[in-house]
Amino acid sequence: MPRLHRLAFALAASTALVAAGPALAKAKAGQAAPIAELVKAVDIPYQAFTLDNGLRVIVHEDHKAPVVAVSVWYRVGSKNEPQGKTGFAHLFEHLMFNGSENAPGDFFEPLEQVGATDSNGTTNMDRTNYFETVPTGALDRALFLESDRMGHLLGAVTQEKLDNQRGVVQNEKRQGDNQPFGLLRYEIFENLFPSGHPYHHSTIGSMADLNSATLDDVKAWFTGHYGPNNAVLVLAGDIDLATAKAKVGEWFGDIPRGPEVQMPKVTVPTLPAPFAKQVHDLIPTTRIYRMWAIPGLNDPEAVPLQMAMGVLGGLSSSRLDNAMVRKDPVAVSVAAYAQPFEDAGILIVQADVKEGVDPELVGKRLDEEIAKFLATGPTADELQRTAASTLGGTIAGLESVGGFGGKAVTLAEGALYSNDPAYYRTELARMAKATPEEVKAVANKWLSRPAFSLTYVPGERTEGGENRGGAVRADKATAAVAPDRYWNPALGDVGPDTGVGTATAIADRSQLPPVAALTALDFPAIERATLKNGMEVVFAHRDAVPTVQVAVSFDAGYAADPHDALGTQALMLSLMDEGTTHLDSIAFAEAKERLGAAISGFANADETIFSLFALKPNLRPSLTLLADYIRNPAFDAKELERVRAQQLNRLKSELNNPRAIASRVLMPALYGADYPYGIPPSGLGNAAAVKAATRDQLATFHDTWIRPDNARIFVVGDTTLAEVKKELDATLGEWKSPATSKSEKNFDAAIPEPQPRILLVDRPKSPQSIIMAGKVLGVKGGDHLEILRAANEVFGGSFLSRFNMNLRETKGWSYGVYSQVSGDKERLAWVAVAPVQADRTGDSIKEFRSELTAFLNDKGTTPAELERTINSNVRALPGSFETSDDVLGGIRSIVKFGRADDYYEKLPATYEAMTAAEIDAAARKALSVDDLVYVVVGDVATVKPQLDGLGLTVETATPAN
DSSP states (O other): OOOBHHHHHHHHTTOTTGGGOGGGGGOOTTSOOOHHHHHHHOOOOOEEEEOTTOOEEEEEEOTTSSEEEEEEEESOOGGGOOTTOTTHHHHHHHHTTSOOSSSOSOTHHHHHHTTOEEEEEEEOSSOEEEEEEEEGGGHHHHHHHHHHHHHSOGGGOOHHHHHHHHHHHHHHHHHHHTSTTTTHHHHHHHHHSOTTSTTSSOTTOOHHHHHHOOHHHHHHHHHHHOSGGGEEEEEEESOOHHHHHHHHHHHHTTSOOOOOOOOOOOOOOOOSSOEEEEEEESOSSOEEEEEEEEEOTTSTTHHHHHHHHIIIIISTTOHHIIIIIIISOOEEEEEEEEEEOSSEEEEEEEEEEOTTSOHHHHHHHHHHHHHHHHHHOOOHHHHHHHHHHHHHHHGGGTTOSSTTTSHHHHHHHHHHHHSOTTHHHHHHHHHHHOOHHHHHHHHHHHHTSOOEEEEEEESSOOSOOTTTTOOOOOSGGGSOOOTTSEEETTTEEEOSOSSOSSOOOSSOOSSOOOOOOOOOOOOOOOEEEEOTTSOEEEEEEOOSSSEEEEEEEESOSGGGSOTTSTTHHHHHHHHHTTOBSSSOHHHHHHHHHHHTOEEEEEEOSSOEEEEEEEEGGGHHHHHHHHHHHHHOBOOOHHHHHHHHHHHHHHHHHHTTOHHHHHHHHHHHHHHTTTSTTOSOTTSOOOHHHHHHOOHHHHHHHHHHHSSGGGEEEEEEESSOHHHHHHHHHTTGGGOOOOSSOOOOOOTTSOOOOOOOEEEEEEOTTOSEEEEEEEEEEEEETTSOOHHHHHHHIIIIISTTSHHHIIIIIISOOOSOOEEEEOOOSSEEEEEEEEEEEGGGHHHHHHHHHHHHHHHHTTOOOOHHHHHHHHHHHHHTHHHHTOSHHHHHHHHHHHHHTTOOTTHHHHHHHHHHTOOHHHHHHHHHHHOOSTTOEEEEEEOHHHHHHHHTTSSSOEEEOOOOO
16 A cells, blocks of 8 residues: 555545546446546535634545544644643643533443444644544533533533543553554654754654643643634534534623734754664664654645655556565665654655665665665656556445544645645646656655764664653743743743633533434345356445445464464465466555555464455456455465565564563463464464475465355445346456365364463563453353453443543543453453553552452442443444445354344344343353463563562463564
């Protein structure tokens, strides 16, 4: 996929009405639809109005599902932070979820009650946004909540809440810092943007600055930035303009304007000279970066730069991939991308050094390939493939009205950053019109400047992250503020009488608005057919967008891996991506790109799946390519050595990732060596087996498991069963099953009796520990597990669960913890996961055991927990199947677990009949405290003394490698 980041993000939310475009009908069978015609058809119709207080409202109608996306964007981010207050914009975002004056509880509680989906908030340098998608009948409740925290917040903010969320954010920072390359974010911005530049510091901020945040700072930030005139509200979905005007006026009309917020001046810096730096980290191989600062997203050169990076290192068939990974494999992976923000951006080119190759040679080769690209520029075909892949690779998000990348996001971004909700049209037009000459000139203009060269070397981390992310500009407007004053970056010091305070309500805020009648889920009808070779086709029609999704699922999965050759299947899937007997690696990549198709193979514990995402006019050639990919892999011996090196690199990366390490230790400990699930769940296997695998071994595995009598085909999209059956019969229907019998996985293997203990894995200097605890349950995936899963929701399966509310919202020791019942077909496991600050590892295990003991004994499910669990599961169903991808997952699940076709439509009745006693009984039967196996990954010197008093045996463990 090309990495045209913001443009791809916009496209994902921009082509909702492509189906209506007449241009698509003109595409000839077997040929790709012209990019220019596809772009012309992209449209998100909207209407807009502005309240007297300055709140800008954008409305997009989309009645395909009974849901409305509510998205509120404030034009304030970390670039607005004053000196000594880095990380504060993001800290304040967290506080906005902790209750307002008329809704004092957790913000997620009333949203879960109405079945909201995609509820969250994010902060970056340029903005802070809050969003949720709710059933149409719950729109008043969502608007009440959003307006209450916009106009009625300060009375609900307390020192206790500030201290708690400070701890949560600091653990979010530790969690990010603790990952491989976790400190990269600081290196990028601190070195590309000079001290004093608004983009110089990280949005997460420094620990010292987070510790310094006071209640006065909170009030100042709210007063100075959260006025309605500094916000955009987007309503997208099952709503019309008249309804929007009435509801928004009622809930937001009483909020007074705030001060006019002036944005800081942001320039695009150029380094005075090339600058090189080397750092060490727990990573699998040396990584080499070349970086530049670039213009912001409103600059006409932003799109050509993204196109250039797609050709250089974004496409699967990119210049860097072909030169350094395929033809002369000195690197195991490469990438290039341009990421424009509002006022400036970053451009990154990178290469991961292949084991045994001199990093200096790879750096030299990287520079040579960049120079070659600048000298020759892209070809017209490369630009066409970049544009087609951008459309095809992101169009899967077209049906979403909200969330992280739906249509509401595109309209809000355009309005907030470009004063044009339809700014995506400008970007798409630039993409369609980009010429090789223009892209070459723009690339030369920006990449010929001095670069920041960063080299990451494997080894013990040499730098910490505690106080990284600080140091912002120190001009008059951002001087330190007296503690009794409100601060605003545009106005300097201003007193409390700024016109933004507690609003006088015109709406009834004495109680939460009632939920109006909700529309029940109407799951698409499931149709079935059989190809002439016996392969079953399971189909559902969805025509909101002109796309078709296909999943060819084989009864294999990682559980089919030979236990003495773990990693075989992952290696086979990687090698299948490198061409067929008809198309070599580069030709196969180019064929996908020209069609805008996404074709890939992946596996879970039970299934091996080959997926296709196709634009409808390109369906026939896309299906032909999919069939060739599945049936005729080349298994080229030369390509094997390349993908082997890549898998070994991914394996090393996994062995440096704390959460992955914990999983690799826990699952074999729970299931034992003989059960098919008793393997590292990623499927990457172990280094010895990957190194020993042969081309014939992979081909044999393919022939054994990837066969037509072991598969089902799932199709969802803008086609008919008759049409798709005809196309499938001409491709996969011609595939004959071998005469040999199918292989079977041995799920009769014994699972060992649980041995309660703590398996401790040393990861020196880790600021955070990963705790995993689990057990194998006596149930299978096809059993009736709705009540057990409800019990898990109460304890640890949702944001408002007891486990998360304790360790995150009460203690502030973690960014988030959870528990889950696995989703496999055979014997399931229950696993709890808790990333916690290192000095609270032992205390967190104590709290977990105490919470679970209470839940399983005298503190069972409360009436409020029962009501929330029922309501959230029932009311969320329509929003849970908003997109074709959601429906595809649903019908695959129906078939996998042997459920009735109307399972999801009858599911509300199942939940509504649940009682607290039934939930408690299911929890007590399945879960327990004393037979759990724990894995802790952290700094032994810090963690071990905390574990000694827990009454559990502590054993040193090492993940299988």
